[in-house]
Amino acid sequence: MSLWVDKYRPTSLAKLDYHKEQANQLRNLVQCGDFPHLLVYGPSGAGKKTRIMCLLRELYGAGVEKLRIEHQSIVAPSKKKIEINTIASNYHLEVNPSDAGNSDRVVIQELIKTVAQSQQIQSSTQREFKVVLLTEVDRLTKDAQHALRRTMEKYMATCRLILCCNSTSKVISPIRSRCLAVRVPLPSTEEVCSVLMGVCKKEGLLLPAELARQIAEKSGRNLRKALLMCEACRVQQYPFSADQNIPETDWEVYLRETANAIINQQSPQRLLEVRARLYELLTHCIPAEIIMKGLVTELLSNCDGHLKPDVAQMAAYYEHRLQLGSKAIYHLEAFVAKFMAIYKKFMEDGLDNFMF
Amino acid sequence: MSKLSLGGKTSSGKLSSWVQPSFGDFFGGSGSNSLPSTKGLSGESKSKTQSSNAGVGGKKLRKRKGEPQTSKLEPGVFSSRRGSQENQDESWVDVHAPQTQAELAVHKKKVEDVESWLRVHLDLKSANKGGAVLLLTGPSGCGKTATVHVLAKDARCHIQEWTNPTTAEYRKDDAFMDSFDPASRFNSFHSSSQTAAFQEFLLRANKYNRLQMSGEDGAQERKIILVEEFPNQFYRQPGCLHDILRRYVRTGRCPMVFIVSDSLSGDTSSRLLFPKDIQEELSIHNISFNPIAPTSMMKVLSRIATVEASKSARISLPDKPALEQLCSGSSGDIRSAINSLQFSSFTDFSLEKSLWASKKGKSSKSAAKSTSRSKGKGRSAKSTDGLEESPAIGGKDASLFLFRALGKILYCKRESYEAGDVPKLPAHLSEHQRDKLLVDPELVIERSHMSGELFNLYLHQNYMDFFSDVEDVARASEYLSDSDFLTAEWTSRSTMLEYGSSVATRGLIHSNSARAQADQPSSVGFKPLHKPHWLHINKTYRENYLTAQSLFISFCLTPVSLVTELVPYLAMLSNPMRNQAQITFIQDVGHLSLRRFPGRLKLEALGDKDPGLLDLDSDTDEAGTQSTEPGAQTTVPADTTAVPTLPNSQEPGGDLPASQPQPTTAEALLDEKDLLIEEYDSD
Structure with missing residues (x-):
């Protein structure tokens, strides 16, 4: 038994539940036999990967679904050995080059070279190119992106690249201009609802429309998250009730409690506790950027309108620091301390005004 | 020696x-x-x-x-x-080697500790069978060996000392000697390794008594085995030593004393040779000596100077400031202090004269300085003086243990300006008015023998306890953030490291407005210091991140969505299609205990002699407490009623090393200055 997310993932362009017009366009693109490099972007949980896999199936047939996980080791020119996991079928290769950290340039060059240099054997029955799917392209170093640009031109004859990322802002413009950009927006709340209803129907469950709506809203229209939530609801309680408590992930609850702790008291002791909580979140693999984002969202919803611009500005400042610096805790803590200081000042001022 | x-x-x-x-x-x-x-x-x-x-x-x-x-x-x-x-x-070090306990410059309590240990274990009739082992640690020249020798003399027992065999001894293959010397039977032992020789030494020292010489009284038959140097092999493989010790503890009959000097580099330290678990396993008693206190060192130096001056007219008695200078310059190393005293007392030595003159000028200057600043400061002012300038003769390269270095930054002592030269700040900046700083942060970092980055981590772990105002904390944390930012670019990191640590230390010191004026009473009292968590946290984070990716690769997700979406929800689902490793990982990472105060973080207290090294590998098995004296670790520190309302996650707990002063309420009330001095020359 696999997760609903995987079980009911559409496998062909025709079966996609939303953005059908885009699906048609993609099908047209493939039907003429060839297509340019693609840059698929959009927020997390919008269905980029699903769409790409559908596209590949349209292109090569069911063969792309036979996936195998390969563990490759690449020797860099500096004799450094780089280990990386790839997912491949006979027709395509999926790799997340940012796994290799600073050596991502080598991964891109070497992997694509090996794929591109091997010609397809029966080119009469198959396409004459392979597809390399690169995920998280926005996390590549600038170095690697420039290397990618060269590689794209060089091996155009034998391979096509599909790049997948959340935002194009971190992709250098030469790459953007070499690709056909495809944006996959988030599904609307209604679309999420209908997908949820459809899945539940296939599972033989009855999902109240009200609950589906709540899940869709709570998930932030992230379809993957919505489906996981729905499945968690099912585990928690069945038959569903409309006012059911929708389970959230532990770390989100924890983060909200942390934000509340910051709001409730502003003192060095409290900051010390908050630090311990931040450490706890980090050990549970929650990336520092996400902690920062979550904290800001929670804090902003809790503080006065006068403070909001300041808080947002501070958050932006320390988020930037977070990206540049090496030790996240300094910057997270500085943000919390700063917030505590201005919040405390604001509250005290407010109290004074109230008194006089 | x-x-x-x-x-x-x-x-x-x-x-x-x-x-x-x-x-x-x-x-x-x-x-x-x-x-x-x-x-x-x-x-x-x-x-x-x-x-x-x-x-x-x-x-x-x-x-x-x-x-x-x-x-x-x-x-x-x-x-x-x-x-x-x-x-x-x-x-003079030898001439004036202490002969009686009264002459020892070592603190009385330490001498008593060693004496009582010796008394218990020298008593052959006492029930405990097996060899007892004592470990003396402390900086060089703090009187460890002298104490053992004096006490052994008092207890009328004989010291048998191990010395590493030199290569010369290996060549004793004289045919003539062979035929007569009964020791030649053991000649094979000379060609064997030092480790084997050491073992042999222990065996024989343990088994055989010294030959009874005529004229000696029989009471001398008791003996102590003294080991000050170790065969090199032990540094490479401490396990060898531990095996030998285990055997000795089972079979030995006389007490064995190890003397190990502390070193800042940490590679040859007692920590390597005698790790905590071995100390506990073999019930090795550890007594750690402190540097000689300035007062007792002054006593010894002036005594020697008087004796020598009375002996000879060639010796000029150094005046008191000069002696004080020697004292502070030696940073608690009495041997180097006496040596430099000897060197500086020969007045008719032409080269020396010029040195002496230059030194005199300097010392008089410093004396003037110290009198001018010692308004109600007393000894603390002098000790900082000693740090700042090194004398021409006998200046020892003063280094600070991490514990003291951190203390210097966090307690940030200041002194008030003279009436005239107070720098005036404009009114809108008046909140930044600070008294003159007594420590030089860059010097402290340099003497702590650590990289600035690591030092910052230690500061970051500990600074919060020393602040009482949120705004100060906000400012301090901003400086820490700045210093991390300065070293962000790896191409310029080596240059920027110093600036980064400078910004962090000075920023911390400046932003602590509770310590802005010299005469402000310190509100903090003693606080235990801890080792930084960050390295451990960061390591766990990266490991978990990679594990997540390799375990759940079949889900074809980006790592971020994997750890923030999939794993937490998988923790809620009862999905059977998983292997054992995945289940363990989900249990560990997907679940966050929703208790308010996480118990996962173990605070590791920083001892006053800890070298502060980075051993990332040993981070995981940090369960061992850091107490230096397991025996003295019975009292749980009285709860400091500082934050009674909150179940503070940073509670000192039982892992406070005994070498640190225990935070009792009485001590918390003490002035911080007195406290530091007490830490320096008491135990």
């Missing part, structure tokens, strides 16, 4: 100590330790000089002090010097 002193006692005339060559030319006395083969020659010269009392011969004459007729012949100039002759050649 013990070997030196032995030589000094047996043959004061025939001395070859290290001081001698430097004085040899001048005194002309170096001939006195001439080889036996030159005896005839010297006899010749004697007869010669007797006949002709030329000025040249006068020099040679002086070495035969036992002969009355030569003394008659000596010119009057020399006669006054003769009394001090033998002592000048000998190192």
Whole structure:
């Protein structure tokens, strides 16, 4: 038994539940036999990967679904050995080059070279190119992106690249201009609802429309998250009730409690506790950027309108620091301390005004 | 050192100590330790000089002090010097080696500790079978060996000391010796390794008593085994030593004393040779010595100076400021202090004179300085003085243990300005008015022998306890953030590291407005210091991140969505299609205990002698507490009623090393200045 997310993932362009017009366009693109490099972007949980896999199936047939996980080791020119996991079928290769950290340039060059240099054997029955799917392209170093640009031109004859990322802002413009950009927006709340209803129907469950709506809203229209939530609801309680408590992930609850702790008291002791909580979140693999984002969202919803611009500005400042610096805790803590200081000042001022 | 002193006692005339060559030319006395083969020659010269009392011969004459007729012949100039002759050649460290407990400069409590241990374990009738092991640690020159020697003398027992065999001993394959020397049966042992030799030594020292010599009383049969140097192999494989020790503890009969000097580099330290678990396993008693306190060192130095001055007119008694300078310059190393005292007391040494003069100028300056600033400061001012300037003679490269270095930054002592020279800040900046700082942060970092980055981590872990105002904390944390930002670019990191740590330390010091004025009472009192969590956290984070990716690769997700979406929800689902590793991981990472105060973080207290090294690998098995004296670790520190309302996650707990002063309420009330001094010279 696999997760609903995987079980009911559409496998062909025709079966996609939303953005059908885009699906048609993609099908047209493939039907003429060839297509340019693609840059698929959009927020997390919008269905980029699903769409790409559908596209590949349209292109090569069911063969792309036979996936195998390969563990490759690449020797860099500096004799450094780089280990990386790839997912491949006979027709395509999926790799997340940012796994290799600073050596991502080598991964891109070497992997694509090996794929591109091997010609397809029966080119009469198959396409004459392979597809390399690169995920998280926005996390590549600038170095690697420039290397990618060269590689794209060089091996155009034998391979096509599909790049997948959340935002194009971190992709250098030469790459953007070499690709056909495809944006996959988030599904609307209604679309999420209908997908949820459809899945539940296939599972033989009855999902109240009200609950589906709540899940869709709570998930932030992230379809993957919505489906996981729905499945968690099912585990928690069945038959569903409309006012059911929708389970959230532990770390989100924890983060909200942390934000509340910051709001409730502003003192060095409290900051010390908050630090311990931040450490706890980090050990549970929650990336520092996400902690920062979550904290800001929670804090902003809790503080006065006068403070909001300041808080947002501070958050932006320390988020930037977070990206540049090496030790996240300094910057997270500085943000919390700063917030505590201005919040405390604001509250005290407010109290004074109230008194006089 | 013990070997030196032995030589000094047996043959004061025939001395070859290290001081001698430097004085040899001048005194002309170096001939006195001439080889036996030159005896005839010297006899010749004697007869010669007797006949002709030329000025040249006068020099040679002086070495035969036992002969009355030569003394008659000596010119009057020399006669006054003769009394001090033998002592000048000998190192004062040996001449004035302490003979009684009263003479020891070591703190009384430490001496008592060692004495009581020896008393218990020397008593052969006592029930405990097996060898007892004592470990003495402390910086060099703090009187560890002297204490053992004095106490052994008092207890009338004999010290058997291990010395690493030198290569010369390996070549004892003289055929003649072989046939007669009974020890030749063990000759195979010379060619064996030092480790084997050490084992052999222990075995024999343990088994056989010393031969009873006529004239010795029988009470001397008790003995102590003293080990000050270790075969090199033990540094590479401490396990060897532990095996030998385990055997010894089972079978040994006499107490064994190990003396290990603390070193900042940490590679040859007692930590490596005697890790905590071994200390506990073998019930090794550890007594850690502190540097000699300035007061007792002053006592010893002035005593020696008086004695020597009375012996000889050539010795000029250094004045008090000069002695104080020597004291502070030696940073608690009494041996180097006495050596530099000896060196600086020979007034008629031309080269030395200039040194002395320059030093005098300096010391008088510093004396003036210290009197000017010691308004109600007393000793603390002086100790910081010593850090700032090194004397011309005998200046020891003062280094700080991490514990003290952190304390210097976090407690940030200040002194008030003179009435005249207070820098005026404009009104809108008046909140930034601070008194003069007594510590030099860059110097502290340099002396702590750590990279600035790591030092910052330690500061970051500990600074919060020393702040009382949120705004101060906000400012301080901003500086820490700045300093991390400065070192972000790896191409310029090596250059920027120093700036980064400077920004962090100075920022922390400045932003602590509770410590802005010198006369502000310190509100913090003693706080235990802890090791930074960040390295451990960061490591776990990266490991978990990679594990997540490799375990759940089949889900084809980006790592971020994997750990923030999939794993937490998988933790809620009862999905059977998972393997054991995945289930464990989900349990570990997907679930977050929603208790308010996470218990996962273990606070690891920082001992005052901890080298502060980065051992990332040992981070995981950090369960061992850091207590340096397991025996003394019975009292759980009284709860500091600082934050009674909150179940503070940073509670000191039981892992506070005994070497740190325990935070009792009484101590919390103490002035912070007194407290630091107490830490320096009490236990």
